[in-house]
Amino acid sequence: MAKLTGWWKNRSSAGKVELYTRWSFHSFVLLEIFSFGLSALGAADKETPAGIAIAVMLLVSVHAVVTGFHTSRALDWIVGRRERPVRLAVTVVVLTAAGCLTLIALRGAGTLQGAVAAPIVTGMTCFATGSLVLCVGRLWRKWCVAPAWAAGSALTVLALGVGVGEACGYAVGVLLTGLFMSLAYGFSGWLLKTVYELDHARELQAQLAVAEERLRFGRDLHDVMGRNLAVIALKSELAVQLARRERPEAVDQMIEVQRIARESQREVRDVVRGYREADLAVELEGARGVLSAAGMDCLVEFEAGRALPAEVQSALGWVVREATTNVLRHGDARTCLIRLTADDEGALTLLVENDGAPEAPAGPPGSGLAGLRERLAVVDGTLRAGPVDGGRFRLQAEVPGRGLRRVEVRA
Numbered sequence: 001m002a003k004l005t006g007w008w009k010n011r012s013s014a015g016k017v018e019l020y021t022r023w024s025f026h027s028f029v030l031l032e033i034f035s036f037g038l039s040a041l042g043a044a045d046k047e048t049p050a051g052i053a054i055a056v057m058l059l060v061s062v063h064a065v066v067t068g069f070h071t072s073r074a075l076d077w078i079v080g081r082r083e084r085p086v087r088l089a090v091t092v093v094v095l096t097a098a099g100c101l102t103l104i105a106l107r108g109a110g111t112l113q114g115a116v117a118a119p120i121v122t123g124m125t126c127f128a129t130g131s132l133v134l135c136v137g138r139l140w141r142k143w144c145v146a147p148a149w150a151a152g153s154a155l156t157v158l159a160l161g162v163g164v165g166e167a168c169g170y171a172v173g174v175l176l177t178g179l180f181m182s183l184a185y186g187f188s189g190w191l192l193k194t195v196y197e198l199d200h201a202r203e204l205q206a207q208l209a210v211a212e213e214r215l216r217f218g219r220d221l222h223d224v225m226g227r228n229l230a231v232i233a234l235k236s237e238l239a240v241q242l243a244r245r246e247r248p249e250a251v252d253q254m255i256e257v258q259r260i261a262r263e264s265q266r267e268v269r270d271v272v273r274g275y276r277e278a279d280l281a282v283e284l285e286g287a288r289g290v291l292s293a294a295g296m297d298c299l300v301e302f303e304a305g306r307a308l309p310a311e312v313q314s315a316l317g318w319v320v321r322e323a324t325t326n327v328l329r330h331g332d333a334r335t336c337l338i339r340l341t342a343d344d345e346g347a348l349t350l351l352v353e354n355d356g357a358p359e360a361p362a363g364p365p366g367s368g369l370a371g372l373r374e375r376l377a378v379v380d381g382t383l384r385a386g387p388v389d390g391g392r393f394r395l396q397a398e399v400p401g402r403g404l405r406r407v408e409v410r411a
Contacts, residue, residue: 074134126177130185146178219371346401357393
């Protein structure tokens with residue numbers, strides 16, 4: 001039983017809608033043949049020879065198959081699998097027009113009864129209208145298909161001298177059935193296209209989520225490991241120098257390297273789990289300790305105990321961490337100023353400035369500053385970084401007061 005129902009259950013929602021729509025339209029092929037083709041055979045009598053009746057049935061059958069094939073290709077075009085079936089559409093138009101002209105001519109000659117010719121003409125034009133609507137792009141053009149068939153059939157009846165009353169009957173019948181089929185086919189095509197677009201949007205959303213997670217992982221890993229590796233390199237070099245002088249402080253430095261390495265392992269695990277957040281006060285004190293240990297005169301100014309939203313603290317904390325890493329890696333800094341201020345409206349400004357900045361970048365630009373801008377953008381913050389007068393380098397992050405309020409409201 002599972003094998004019998006698996007072909008349906010294993011399909012996506014869009015696939016189920018497409019399968020239902022396709023087989024509904026395929027059933028119209030049989031509906032046209034049995035509803036209108038067989039009626040021609042039933043009308044075979046003295047006025048309608050059997051050969052004419054069979055020919056009319058074959059005409060309706062061929063028209064139904066060609067129209068059904070065109071409908072299938074039009075659905076492929078709607079879901080983006082094929083090009084628009086223009087040649088098939090032209091074939092449907094020519095075959096329908098030729099068939100209707102033949103039937104009306106037989107009616108005018110008295111070979112085919114009006115009660116037989118009119119329903120067959122109406123059936124052929126309505127199914128052709130629905131199929132053609134599927135491969136028409138603009139909405140107003142869809143609504144022009146049925147009136148075109150109605151006008152063409154009425155003019156043909158008048159031209160062959162069948163009668164004005166019957167011409168009006170053809171026009172009304174073809175118009176009403178054509179409009180109904182235009183609505184049915186057009187809505188089905190629109191629904192199928194919408195469902196596939198939604199399915200495609202869900203796939204894109206999943207891909208974007210994966211890409212965003214990869215960016216987060218890379219950004220967090222860079223920010224976490226950047227400073228720690230710089231500190232490890234600095235303290236390892238110091239330990240080597242002390243060991244060469246046989247100083248006992250070398251052991252203390254290596255113990256500190258071991259502690260930082262273990263802390264890095266813990267932080268990497270936090271990054272993998274996605275729980276890593278930076279605390280601003282901890283990062284400021286850490287920057288003071290690291291830069292002072294590197295022999296720099298580091299001045300850190302901030303208002304202790306100030307309550308800030310967690311997202312703002314995290315964003316500014318990562319700025320401090322990345323700025324500290326850059327000070328250690330680039331240039332030959334002797335002094336460094338880190339200042340966090342707030343104006344009357346609550347806007348925050350974090351300033352990191354150091355001397356000894358190189359005149360030209362030592363290498364290609366990294367991803368650290370780009371990652372910081374992404375973090376600050378979450379709280380409507382901005383970042384500016386670059387050299388200033390006196391051979392100094394300044395990094396300045398700003399978070400407006402509205403960014404703080406927006407974070408608080410969202411929390």
